[in-house]
Each structure stands twice: as structure tokens, then as C-alpha cells.
Amino acid sequence: MTERPPAPDLRVRPAGHDDVPAVVALVESAYRGEASRGGWTTEADLLDGRRTDEAAVAAVVDAPDALVLLALDPADAGDDAAPVGCCELRRAGQDAYFGMFAVDPSRQGRGTGRALLAAAEAEAVRRWGAGALEMTVIAQRTDLVAWYERLGFRATGERRPFPYGDERFGVPRRDDLEFAVLRRPVARTA
Incomplete structure (x- = not known):
């Protein structure tokens, strides 16, 4: 078994409008195209096309009850360093929706995703x-x-349809795609 480096110390901050192009590039590199095959989160065998675009990311940045969090390597100077991870958080009643979770393929498997999820x-x-x-x-x-389940998420049993015909979400390579809804209670500290 290969030993993995320890989880990184990340700087995490909300994204602003100047960060939108870097977020799009990061998400695309983690999920679509040949670059995504460098990591294990690729969807390239399931979907062609884009995963997101600047308008969609900017809408999250602008939403009053949502934000995009950026994970930055503390070794990179300044807040303008390229993000190594990102995610969307959106208020959803008493819970929070967690999405657009992406880690640079070259950093996958090294604890970056777990550290960003905790943040x-x-x-x-x-x-x-x-x-x-x-x-x-x-x-x-x-x-x-299975990875999310190891982190404490559980399938709710709810399924949601994939938005076939809406290329903002990609171009499906198969006709049976659907979303599973996963949920994880948060860890509360006193």
C-alpha cells in the first residue's frame, strides 16, 4: 500500500468575482476532458461538454444564501493564487447543500478534499x-x-433526474444517468 502525504494545511476563503474563471477551470479539470483523467473524480466516461461556466459560478457568488469556498495552498503567496479545491455551499432550510466540490487532479488522494469538506x-x-x-x-x-459514505454521508433513497437536454450540465454519453441524494449530519462542537 502506498503511503499518502498527510492532509494539507489549507487556507480557505470565500470566492469573489475575480475568482470565477479560476473556479471554472478547476471544476472542469477535475471532472471533464482528458485533464480530469489525472485524478479519480473524472466524469469523462459519462459526460462530454462542460461541467459549469462563468455565469453559473458567478450566480452562486452573488446569491445571498450561498457561497463558493476556495482552498488555497498556504505555500502559494497571496489570495490570488490558483485554488487547489473549491465547493459550493447553499442554505437549504435547516441544512446546507454542498456541491461543485472539486480538487485539482494532481492533489487528489492527499487529503485536500477531506480538509476542504471539514472547512x-x-x-x-x-x-x-x-x-x-x-x-x-x-x-x-x-x-x-462510496468515498462520500466513508466520510459519513448516507444515501437518503431519493433520486433526482439528470437534466437531459440542458447542455449546461454536460452532454450525457448514456441514457440512464440520475442523481442520488446523500446526507450527512454535521459534527457539532461545544
Whole structure:
């Protein structure tokens, strides 16, 4: 078994409008195209096309009850360093929706995702008092669903349809895609 480097110390901050192009590039590199095959989160065998675009990311940045968190390597100087990870948090009633989770393929498997998830959970509790994180994952991504389950997420049994015909979400390579809804209670500290 290969020993992995320890989880990194990340700087985490909310994204602003100047960060939108870097967020789009990061998400695309983690999920679509040949660059995504450098990591294990690729959807390139399931979907062609784009995963997101600047308008969609800017809409999250502008939303009053949502934000994009950026993970920055502390070794990179300044807040303008390229992000090594990102995620979306959105208030969803008493919970928080967790999505657009991406880690640079060259940093996957080194604890960056776990560290960012922990920071996102803490931010959801701090901002909204969230009791749980909820997310959707393409159900056919059994390896990714299993990873989230190891982190405490559980399938709710709810399935949501894939938005076929809306190329903002990609161009499906198969006709059976759907989203599984996963939920994880947040860890509360006294």
C-alpha cells in the first residue's frame, strides 16, 4: 500500500468575482476532458461538454444564501493564487447543500478534499446553523458515492433526474444517468 502525504494545511476563503474563471477551470479539470483523467473524480466516461461556466459560478457568488469556498495552498503567496479545491455551499432550510466540490487532479488522494469538506461543514454551521450537509452525486459514480459514505454521508433513497437536454450540465454519453441524494449530519462542537 502506498503511503499518502498527510492532509494539507489549507487556507480557505470565500470566492469573489475575480475568482470565477479560476473556479471554472478547476471544476472542469477535475471532472471533464482528458485533464480530469489525472485524478479519480473524472466524469469523462459519462459526460462530454462542460461541467459549469462563468455565469453559473458567478450566480452562486452573488446569491445571498450561498457561497463558493476556495482552498488555497498556504505555500502559494497571496489570495490570488490558483485554488487547489473549491465547493459550493447553499442554505437549504435547516441544512446546507454542498456541491461543485472539486480538487485539482494532481492533489487528489492527499487529503485536500477531506480538509476542504471539514472547512465547508464548519462554515455551514457558523453561517446558518446547518444541521446536515446534503448533496447530489451521479448515482452511476459508485466509487465516488462510496468515498462520500466513508466520510459519513448516507444515501437518503431519493433520486433526482439528470437534466437531459440542458447542455449546461454536460452532454450525457448514456441514457440512464440520475442523481442520488446523500446526507450527512454535521459534527457539532461545544
